[in-house]
Amino acid sequence: MEFGSLRENVHKFNDLIALSVSSVAPAFSIAASYGVIFYYLRFQSLLGIIIAMPFFLLAALIFKKFNRSIPNAGASYVWGKNLVSDRYGRFQSWIVSLAYFFSIPPIVIPAGEYTMDLLKSFGLVTESTVNLFLIGSFWILISFLFLALGARPTSRATEIFIITEITVILIFLVLAIKGFPEHYINKFSFSWVDPLKIKRPYMFIAGFLAIATIMDGWEIDSYASEESMNKNRYPGTTGIIGLIFVFIIYIITMTLMEMETPAGMLSLSDDPLFAWASYISDDSWIMLIAVISSTASSLWLTTYILSRAWYSMARDGIMFRPFGYIDKRGSPLISLIIIALLTEIVNAVMLFIPSVENFFAELLSLSGAFLLAEFCMDGFTGLYFFSGKNHHNRFYILISAIVFSGMLLMIILGFYTNINLAYISMPVIIPGIIIAIKNVNLRN
Numbered sequence: 001m002e003f004g005s006l007r008e009n010v011h012k013f014n015d016l017i018a019l020s021v022s023s024v025a026p027a028f029s030i031a032a033s034y035g036v037i038f039y040y041l042r043f044q045s046l047l048g049i050i051i052a053m054p055f056f057l058l059a060a061l062i063f064k065k066f067n068r069s070i071p072n073a074g075a076s077y078v079w080g081k082n083l084v085s086d087r088y089g090r091f092q093s094w095i096v097s098l099a100y101f102f103s104i105p106p107i108v109i110p111a112g113e114y115t116m117d118l119l120k121s122f123g124l125v126t127e128s129t130v131n132l133f134l135i136g137s138f139w140i141l142i143s144f145l146f147l148a149l150g151a152r153p154t155s156r157a158t159e160i161f162i163i164t165e166i167t168v169i170l171i172f173l174v175l176a177i178k179g180f181p182e183h184y185i186n187k188f189s190f191s192w193v194d195p196l197k198i199k200r201p202y203m204f205i206a207g208f209l210a211i212a213t214i215m216d217g218w219e220i221d222s223y224a225s226e227e228s229m230n231k232n233r234y235p236g237t238t239g240i241i242g243l244i245f246v247f248i249i250y251i252i253t254m255t256l257m258e259m260e261t262p263a264g265m266l267s268l269s270d271d272p273l274f275a276w277a278s279y280i281s282d283d284s285w286i287m288l289i290a291v292i293s294s295t296a297s298s299l300w301l302t303t304y305i306l307s308r309a310w311y312s313m314a315r316d317g318i319m320f321r322p323f324g325y326i327d328k329r330g331s332p333l334i335s336l337i338i339i340a341l342l343t344e345i346v347n348a349v350m351l352f353i354p355s356v357e358n359f360f361a362e363l364l365s366l367s368g369a370f371l372l373a374e375f376c377m378d379g380f381t382g383l384y385f386f387s388g389k390n391h392h393n394r395f396y397i398l399i400s401a402i403v404f405s406g407m408l409l410m411i412i413l414g415f416y417t418n419i420n421l422a423y424i425s426m427p428v429i430i431p432g433i434i435i436a437i438k439n440v441n442l443r444n
Contacts, residue, residue, distance in 0.1 A: 006073060006311065007330035010151040011228040013238060016221040019155065020242025022162040023217035023301040026249045027169060027273060027287075027294035032110050033214050034254065035269035040207030042267075043192045043258055046251065048204065048211050050193060053247055055406040056215045058399045059375045060243050062382045063222050064236025065396060071225035071232055074312030076378050081316070083385040087436040092377050093309070093318050094432030099370035100306040103213070104339070105346040106367065107302065111295040112136035114271070118288040133351050137344060143300035144340045147307065150329035151227045154304060161297040168290035169249065176256045176280050183260040183280050192258070206417035208410045209368040214250070216371045218243040220301055223308045227330075303343075307335040318435065366425055369414055372407045379404030 011019070034045070041048045063075070072078040077096050081089020112135040119125040119135075146157045176183060191197040198204050218239040221228070225235040257266065257276040265275040277287035311332040314324030322334040382400030386393040415422035 004326040006226045006308070006326065006332075007151060008227065008231075009229045010330075011155055011221075011224055011234075013229070013234050015155045015159070016224065016228060016234055016238035017241050017245075018159045018162050019220050019224060019301060019304075020218045020239050021245055022158045022165070022294070022297045023220040023305070024214070024242060024246045025165075025217060025294040025298035025301075026246050026253075027165050027290040028107070028110070028298050029214035029246075029294075030250070030253060030257075031114070031271045031273040031291045032106075032295075033210050034257070035266060035272045036210045037207050037214075038258075038263075038266045038272065039268045040203045040210065042200070042203075042263070043186070043189070044198060044204065045207075045258070046254055047193045047195060047198075048207055049215075049247075049250055049254070051195070052208065052211050052215055052410075055403060055410075056218075056243060056375070057240070059378060059403045059407075060218060060236070060240045061399055062378055062396070062403060063219055063239055065382070066378075067222055067225055067236035068232055071222075071228070071235055072312060073223055073226045073308040074316070075219065075222040075225070075309070076374055076381075077309065078312060078316075080377055080381045083381050087439065088377075088381075090318055090439070091432045091436035092374070093313050094429075094435050095370055095373050095377060096309050097306070097313075098428060098432075099367060099374050100302055100309065101339070101342070102363070102367035102370060103302050104299065104306070104343050105350065106365075107295060107299045108136045108140060108343060108347045109350060111139040111292070111299060114288055114292045114295055115139070117271075117274075118285060118292060121285045121288075129351050133348065136347050136351075139296055139299055140340055140343055140347070142296065143303055144336055146300050147304060147336050148327075148329070148331050148333060150331050151224070154300065158297050158301065161293040165290045165293040165297075166249075168286055168293075169253065172277055172280065172287060173252060173256065176260060176276075179280060180260075185262060185279075186259050188255070188259055202417060205413045209365075209372070209414040209418070209421075212368040212372050212410065215243075216375075217298070217301070218246070220305050223305045226308075303336065303339050306339060307332050310335045362420060362424055363428075366421060366428065369411055369421060369425060372411050372414075376404055376407035376411065379407060 037045045066079045070079055070082060077089050077093040080092040112132045115135045116125055116127060116132055120127060125131050146154050221235040221239045225231045228234050257272065261276045261279055266272045269275050273291060274284060274287050277284035310319055310323045313319040314321055325334050327333045379400045382396055383404055385391055386396040386400060
């Protein structure tokens with residue numbers, strides 16, 4: 001194992017689409033986050049997602065544009081480094097690391113919970129903290145093994161899981177529509193999607209950090225660009241396709257969920273998707289298969305993004321050289337091992353040390369804010385670059401300005417409605433400032 005290059009020409013066009021859709025993880029996103037979103041936005045949850053969508057779609061257009069000229073496993077931070085300044089890119093590398101690392105542990109415990117629920121339904125396990133830890137550890141191990149085997153096996157496993165996930169969702173959509181007169185509970189109202197009918201502005205705003213966590217992941221194709229076929233054309237385009245596909249799933253599924261499920265069963269539910277499925281079918285346990293497939297693939301694909309970003313950072317001397325070591329299968333094995341170990345430690349702490357559980361929960365909830373910060377910085381990169389004399393482009397100046405201001409506004413409003421997150425984020429950002437100022441090359 002030595003410092004080397006990732007394998008080229010691994011991911012085909014369809015592979016990248018599958019990665020982008022699976023990384024957003026529609027079933028897991030709805031199951032894990034929609035209860036919180038519905039608590040804040042109630043029946044205007046659809047409106048919140050519709051409002052957020054254009055900002056992420058425009059961000060995806062910026063990603064596509066940058067991929068044309070700078071396809072790189074480091075994606076966002078590399079564009080900031082090359083197009084704005086080295087220090088800007090170094091700071092962004094820390095934001096990217098926080099965004100994706102803080103996204104991983106919150107996937108593990110739900111993966112364990114959903115799997116345990118399925119196994120319990122067949123009487124195979126009993127509910128306990130130890131079992132939850134062991135099942136979560138099992139998924140950490142599976143994720144590590146898929147990624148350690150290389151990009152191709154990871155892609156193939158992802159395709160199997162995403163086909164399973166989407167098939168189950170489609171089955172329940174058909175059942176929901178077919179039996180709609182019987183399942184009808186809440187009458188659809190256009191006020192659900194009318195911004196002039198927002199009744200609780202403060203709560204509406206507070207839900208946007210949760211919305212951010214279900215609208216990201218499509219950008220994985222940019223982090224997979226060095227391993228992609230036609231790396232100057234496919235990455236970016238496939239991310240846009242993945243984002244639009246998941247958005248359509250959200251709108252259809254969430255509309256039916258709100259019409260066919262009592263509001264009390266959706267608000268703050270641990271799994272509103274399962275709650276909806278239980279109202280339209282006696283075989284609601286099948287929905288757990290979709291959620292587990294979605295959660296598991298989201299776990300290894302988020303790890304995939306972070307490992308590729310760390311590989312690129314090691315190559316640029318921002319991280320220590322071992323993070324850039326590539327094994328014979330083309331995997332950054334050291335990065336994968338470190339991510340798995342850190343995730344396992346956080347998993348154990350969250351489950352077995354109640355005194356720090358709330359602190360860790362608050363810390364990990366920052367993932368939405370840092371994901372928004374990543375896209376916000378991409379917007380600034382575009383604004384800076386396309387405003388230059390040699391690369392002046394009014395269309396991309398406008399897009400970049402909208403992305404930058406929109407993402408920044410969501411961050412500010414999110415912190416305004418939850419001041420504790422703002423306080424927690426301050427010390428977490430300090431290492432990024434040091435990395436930017438010190439400008440130390442760790443590769444040597």
